[in-house]
Amino acid sequence: MNAQTLTTPATATVAPRQRMRTFIDRFAMPIIFVVLCVVLAFSSEYFLTARNLMDILRQTSINGILAIGMTYVILTKGIDLSVGSILAFAGICSGLIAAQGHGLLAALSAGLLAGAVLGAVNGFVVARLSVPPFVATLGMLSVARGLTYIVNDGSPVADLPDAYLSLGDGKLGPLSMPIVIFAAVALLFWMVLKYTTYGRYVYAVGGNEKSARTSGIGVRKVIFSVYVVSGLLAGLAGMVLSARTTSALPQAGLSYELDAIAAVVIGGTSLSGGTGSLVGTLFGALLIGVINNGLNLLGVSSYYQQVAKGLIIVLAVLLDVSRKKQR
């Protein structure tokens, strides 16, 4: 599948130095993650409590769900800047349906549909009209935010029914609902990517579009589909978010696309498409969650949190670059 490996001349012996480098490349992020956790465990008595670990998972769930869709998009060499706005739009749409008493199923469908439709528009503009993904979704970032204000005249939707709110504070056994939803989505989309033909197509399109096309893959269809996936998941995240904040807010999700992209990049998925994994993304999302949570536990100012997050993003891309140089 990967054309680049075929052209690389085979080396008979791998120098120890290079082996070391490969090791660092592969495990740098997990190592940073573990070190961070150990440091936090020593610095705060609360870090390793079951409750705090649940908090981290719950706090990661929204960004995690967005990052899953984002992984699909980035694997095809695309980007989706509109997820934060789509999240808000879907949240308001489903919130309105729920507040009018149409029941949870109708509200859920409305939110998912709203997300998928806007995602499909992204997909159409990118795949059919060949507008660069950055531009197409930058446009949608603005359009979807505007629609969000239009739909409910700029007001939040409060008075959400209890059934809807249970998406945010309900529980399944010991796990709270956002975690359950996050886990289910992660598992489903991981399996799709790993075990289905469609999943292999996603990699192939990002790896080398031309050879993907010559081998008979419907490149445009695949590209279209990943934006639908991203929009759909943004819609889902929007509903979980509204439930967590007990009202659907028109200004929800501002700049969430940045954290989602960061999670994907930290997780080792290349912005130039074709390589990466969903498991890496989940790690990336968790790492961001742990940084935010940990620095909160330690009472570190949010100003430093932003610095830390930024440094880790750049470090992740540095690793990606050095990986490429080796080839």
Place this chain on the structure above:
Amino acid sequence: MKLRKLLVCMLAASTLMAGAVEAKTYKIGAAVYGLKGQFMQAWVKSIKEHPAVKDGTVQITVFDGNYDANTQNNQIETMITQHYDAIIFVPIDTKASVGAVRHAMAEDIPVVASNTKVASDKVVYVGNDDVEGGRLQAAALAKQIGGKGNVVIIQGPIGQSAQIDREKGELEVLAKNPGIKIIEKKTANWDRAQALSLTEDWLNAHPKQIAGIVSQNDDMALGALQALKSHGVSPKDVPITSIDGMPDAIKAAQAGEITTFLQDAQAQSQGALDVTLAKLIGDSYKPRSVIWQRYGNQVKWADGKAASYILPWVPVTPQNADALYKQVTGG
């Protein structure tokens, strides 16, 4: 091995210290909606200057909500997990995060709202009434333009509680003046630069037709003032009214360029901390912030048991501007 010893020592020391301090220190978290604007920065600065924080009775930790309801939710959860003694909450939205607040109260962690209300009758509120603020600034503008003419409104971020409430008050008063017509209404997101461009565009679209400008905060009012000046319009001819009482705006009010009403950041934050301490310590607690003397006539302490403490909006005038400027900047 050395490292391990060091770690053990550090751990032991920190537990000892924690044990010694815990006996008399209250751990209170302040979750504010965002720290990019001047007002909240002033709020945070003054809560750290409260006598109880300075003498170590209270250890205050500030959480920056980054203008995001979900982030604030997460922070309240973190505080519950860490067994904070109490939470002072400045929500981005009145109704968002009611769930998280409920969780905190279920764990017997008192929550006091400051600056922006929490939509729950169990949460005490210390702050100004934004609807009243909107009424005051609109009434001032109506008076200045003689109750007639075209008015434009520069809005805060649409959907945010402060924007909704201030506008409610503004519209209520403006509607009582049949001679006044609102010809434009748009958001500049509390931002000076955005308000500058917006006002310039309006001045171009309605040359010599705008009689007055209502701005929902000071930063935007100062942007509008810049626009007037760059278009050669005197603020005497097109008055601007706003609310907040930021240092720059007090200066502008002193020069007669805008009209503004001060909401006292120190009173909001220190007042909230006093009310919180009364909840933790009980009836014996006497409030220690200077603000209870400052507003003694308008706001009664009531043993810290009132359901809300509504602070007055102070009109900034050329006479009191110097004193207010000193009070606001702490200098």
